[in-house]
Structure formats: C-alpha cells, structure tokens
Amino acid sequence: MEELTKKAKQALRDGTISGFLGLKNEAGQISPLLVTRDNLENLELLTLEDERYPLAKILARIAARYREETLGVMVRGCDERAIVELIKAGQLSDGRVIKFGVACPQQLAEKCHCTRPFPSQIDAGEVATGMADEELVFPIEQRSTDERFQFWMGQFGKCIKCYGCRNICPVCYCTECALEDELLTSRGKVPPDVPLFHLIKACHMIDRCIDCGLCEQVCPVGIPLRTIYRKMGQLMSELYDYVPGRAVEEKSPLGALEEGSQLVV
Amino acid sequence: MNYRTVLTVCPYCGCGCGIYLEVLDGEVIGVLPSMSHSINQGALCIKGWNAHEFISSDKRLKEPLMRKNSVLSEVSWEEAIGYTATRLKQIRDNHGPDSVGVLTSAKCTNEENYLMMKLTRAVLGTNNVDHCARL
Numbered sequence: 001m002e003e004l005t006k007k008a009k010q011a012l013r014d015g016t017i018s019g020f021l022g023l024k025n026e027a028g029q030i031s032p033l034l035v036t037r038d039n040l041e042n043l044e045l046l047t048l049e050d051e052r053y054p055l056a057k058i059l060a061r062i063a064a065r066y067r068e069e070t071l072g073v074m075v076r077g078c079d080e081r082a083i084v085e086l087i088k089a090g091q092l093s094d095g096r097v098i099k100f101g102v103a104c105p106q107q108l109a110e111k112c113h114c115t116r117p118f119p120s121q122i123d124a125g126e127v128a129t130g131m132a133d134e135e136l137v138f139p140i141e142q143r144s145t146d147e148r149f150q151f152w153m154g155q156f157g158k159c160i161k162c163y164g165c166r167n168i169c170p171v172c173y174c175t176e177c178a179l180e181d182e183l184l185t186s187r188g189k190v191p192p193d194v195p196l197f198h199l200i201k202a203c204h205m206i207d208r209c210i211d212c213g214l215c216e217q218v219c220p221v222g223i224p225l226r227t228i229y230r231k232m233g234q235l236m237s238e239l240y241d242y243v244p245g246r247a248v249e250e251k252s253p254l255g256a257l258e259e260g261s262q263l264v265v
Numbered sequence: 266m267n268y269r270t271v272l273t274v275c276p277y278c279g280c281g282c283g284i285y286l287e288v289l290d291g292e293v294i295g296v297l298p299s300m301s302h303s304i305n306q307g308a309l310c311i312k313g314w315n316a317h318e319f320i321s322s323d324k325r326l327k328e329p330l331m332r333k334n335s336v337l338s339e340v341s342w343e344e345a346i347g348y349t350a351t352r353l354k355q356i357r358d359n360h361g362p363d364s365v366g367v368l369t370s371a372k373c374t375n376e377e378n379y380l381m382m383k384l385t386r387a388v389l390g391t392n393n394v395d396h397c398a399r400l
Contacts, residue, residue: 019266026272030301031285034268051300062268062289069266162311164298218298220308 004100004124005043008072012037017072017098021059022046032058046074048124050108054170054214056082060091072098078112078212080119081245082170085208091173094248103127112213113226133234136227152228156198158221159191165215165225166201171208171244178204198223206232207252210245267291272299275313278371278398280304282313293317357389366393 008020012035024033025047032053035042059073075083080099086092101118103125109117115130140148166172166179178184178200185197209229216226236242240253270285283302287295296317300307319325329345330337356365367389369381378396385394 019268021268028301029272029283029299031270031272031297031299032268032287033270034266036266038267053297053300058268058287061287061294062266065289066266160310162309162314164309164314167314168298217300218307218309220305220310 001046001048001124004048004074004102005046007123008035008046008074008100009040009043011072011098012040016070018066018069019062020072020074020100021055021062022074022100023049023051023053023055025049034062048102050105050111052076052078052112052212052214052217054082054168054212055079056086056092056170057173059083059097060086060173063092063096067093067096070096070098072100074102075099075119076102076104077114077116077118078210078214079170081116081210082212084245084248085171085210086173087248088250088252089171089173089208100124114213115211133230136224137231137234140227141231153194155223156194157191158223159194159197160221161190161192161197162220164218164220165223168214168218169205170212170214171205171210198225198228202228202232205229207236207242207254208244209233270297275309275316276372277310277312277316282309284309284313284316286317293320353389362390363393365389365391366395368395368397370397 008022011017012020018036020035020043022033022035023030024042024045026045030047030049030051032055033042033045035046055073055075056079059071063069063071073079073083080101083092083097083099087094087097099119099121101121101123103118103122104112104114105125106128108114109128109130113131113136115133117128117130118125140151143151163179166177179197184200186193191197209232211226211230211233213226215229216222216224219225233244236244236253242250242253244252268287268289270287272283272285275282275284282305283299285297285299286293287297294317296309296314298305298307298309298313305313328339329342331340331345331348353365367381367385369378373381382394385391
C-alpha cells in the first residue's frame with residue numbers, strides 16, 4: 001500500500017501521469033478518487049478496501065475529455081481486463097494509461113467468485129487463489145432444460161428495468177444503447193420484455209464481458225447475471241480460444257469479417 | 266482535470282439510497298451507487314441512476330410560475346407565496362377548512378413534511394393532508 005502511494009506520488013510529481021484514479025475511504029464510505037498534482041495530499045485517502053467501482057469506465061470518461069494526457073489508475077484483476085477491452089474498443093488509448101496493480105485479498109476473491117483476482121503486475125497486495133471457472137455455472141447446468149428455462153424466465157421476470165447492470169458495466173460504453181431502442185425493447189414496461197431484454201444484453205456482452213460481476217452486485221433484485229455471462233465466456237473460450245480482457249492484441253472473433261477471421265467459412 | 270464524487274442521498278423517494286454524484290470539472294456527469302451504503306449496498310432503481318439529470322435540464326423550474334391571463338409567467342417568491350396564502354385564506358374563510366387540501370412530497374425531508382402537516386392541521390384547520398406517493 002505504502003509502495004503504491006509512493007509510486008503514484010512520484011509519477012504525478014515527475015509528470016509521467018497527470019492524474020491518478022483510485023479508491024478513497026472517507027468516513028467509512030468508499031468511492032472513486034482522482035488525484036492530480038494540485039491535490040497530491042489526497043493520496044492519503046487512498047484505500048485498498050474490499051469495495052469495487054468500475055474504475056476503467058470512469059477512467060475512459062475522464063480520458064475522453066483529456067485525450068492528450070496520460071492517466072494512472074489503480075487496477076485489480078477485473079479493472080485491468082476492462083481496460084484491455086476499452087483499449088480494443090478505442091475508448092482508451094494504450095499508451096496513455098499507466099496501471100498500478102493491486103492483488104485482491106483472498107476474502108474479496110472469494111466474495112467475487114473471481115477466477116483471476118490479480119492483475120499482470122502487482123504493486124500492492126498478495127496474490128490470492130482464484131476460484132474454479134465452472135463453479136457458478138455447474139449447479140444450474142445440472143438441471144433439466146425445462147427446469148433451466150423456468151428458472152431463467154423467473155429470474156428475468158424479477159427485473160425492474162433499472163439499467164443498473166448496463167450502467168455499472170465497465171465495458172458498456174455505447175452512446176446509443178439497444179436496450180433503449182424502441183424497436184427492440186418496449187417502452188415503459190416492467191418487467192422489460194422477458195427474456196429478450198436480458199438476452200440482448202447477453203449477446204452484446206459475449207465477446208466483451210470480463211467477468212467482474214459488478215452487474216450482479218448492483219442488481220436490486222438479485223438476478224444471477226454473471227452465471228449467464230460466465231457460461232458465454234466459457235463457450236467463447238472453448239470455441240474460439242478467445243478470452244475478453246486477456247490481451248490488447250487479441251481480436252474478437254465476432255468483431256470483424258476479414259481474411260483469417262474464424263467466422264469466414 | 267478535476268474529478269470528484271460527492272456523497273449524497275437520492276432525492277426521489279423516502280428509501281434514502283446512498284449515491285455519489287460524479288463531478289467532472291464542475292459539471293455533474295453521472296451517478297454511482299454507494300457500494301458501502303448500508304441502505305442500498307450498491308443497488309439503485311432507474312430514478313436513482315438518473316438522479317443527476319434534472320440538475321442541468323432546460324426544463325428545470327428555477328423561478329415560481331404564476332398563470333396570469335392564461336400565460337405562465339415568472340414571478341418573485343414573495344409574490345407567489347403572498348398570492349397563495351391570500352387565496353388559501355379566502356377559500357378557507359368562505360367555504361370552510363375542508364375545502365382545501367395539501368399534498369406534500371417524498372422529495373422533502375421528514376422535518377419538512379412534519380411542518381406541512383402542522384401547517385395543514387393547525388393553520389388551515391383540516392385533516393386533508395396527503396403525500397405524492399399515494400396519488
């Protein structure tokens with residue numbers, strides 16, 4: 001922790017980065033924090049406590065206004081994967097992001113059912129053991145098709161259409177959203193079109209979801225969204241050996257029809 | 266470059282969800298749910314998620330409006346409150362206290378709603394006081 005604060009302070013002082021995005025603890029409430037050279041003293045508020053916010057998404061919003069600036073950001077495993085996806089999508093510029101890695105403690109890794117609770121480079125924290133990939137999907141996959149269908153229709157039927165899953169998602173960046181398109185989703189209807197609403201979201205996440213689980217965490221009615229997205233991730237991995245958030249160089253197999261694309265027969 | 270988050274309470278209903286207003290260079294650009302708030306623990310409804318939108322809305326009322334010759338026109342608070350008080354008093358005096366009623370709002374604090382109840386019962390003299398959530 002001290003190491004990370006020191007490193008961030010140094011980078012801000014010598015101008016390597018113009019801003020550092022992390023998390024702060026103020027009177028027990030944890031929220032995102034941006035430190036610049038003008039308020040270096042705020043680095044003291046920096047915390048590694050077990051709350052998560054979509055830092056990659058916030059970073060992209062700041063970067064959109066400051067395209068020429070290099071920004072530093074505290075990254076957990078999930079934040080780093082989200083940054084990779086946002087770089088692929090042109091929402092962040094690879095050379096303009098400097099990551100300060102934080103490994104999550106075992107307790108948080110377990111709470112999040114995280115398969116990879118650490119980033120590629122670690123400046124703070126000890127590496128915890130990730131959970132098995134199948135863990136969330138397995139119990140539901142054991143049921144019959146009918147049971148699963150009923151289960152999911154029931155889950156989607158609970159939706160109050162708060163759009164929280166989309167709003168918190170670090171890799172949802174579109175300015176025009178299919179979930180607000182009147183041709184695709186009915187207006188003013190709760191629950192929203194079951195199951196179409198959630199399946200549209202799922203299809204859009206298939207080559208993007210970095211399995212951070214924030215969508216499920218903020219869902220007011222507790223729809224196990226992550227189970228669907230993780231299953232899709234497993235399929236992408238099995239069929240195309242593609243894992244969203246793994247590397248900036250990897251292209252989504254669904255991204256483009258071009259020579260060498262796996263979708264071109 | 267100035268990004269900060271301001272902890273506040275969602276203004277919409279009496280639930281009291283903790284939200285952060287995201288402020289970028291002096292402009293409120295969004296809402297984040299407070300993950301550590303004991304009431305909502307990261308969850309929000311659609312109103313909470315959009316609680317920042319009215320701040321800079323063109324449609325936002327900034328002055329009291331009074332209908333004069335069928336046209337809504339901006340007036341001072343003094344004139345608006347003076348007119349309302351005079352008319353309420355006239356109606357009550359001519360038709361009795363039960364000819365008026367008061368609707369309060371979930372956007373007010375408990376204390377403000379208490380004061381509205383007091384005004385209605387003790388000053389206007391009627392039990393016709395209700396709340397927007399029951400409309």
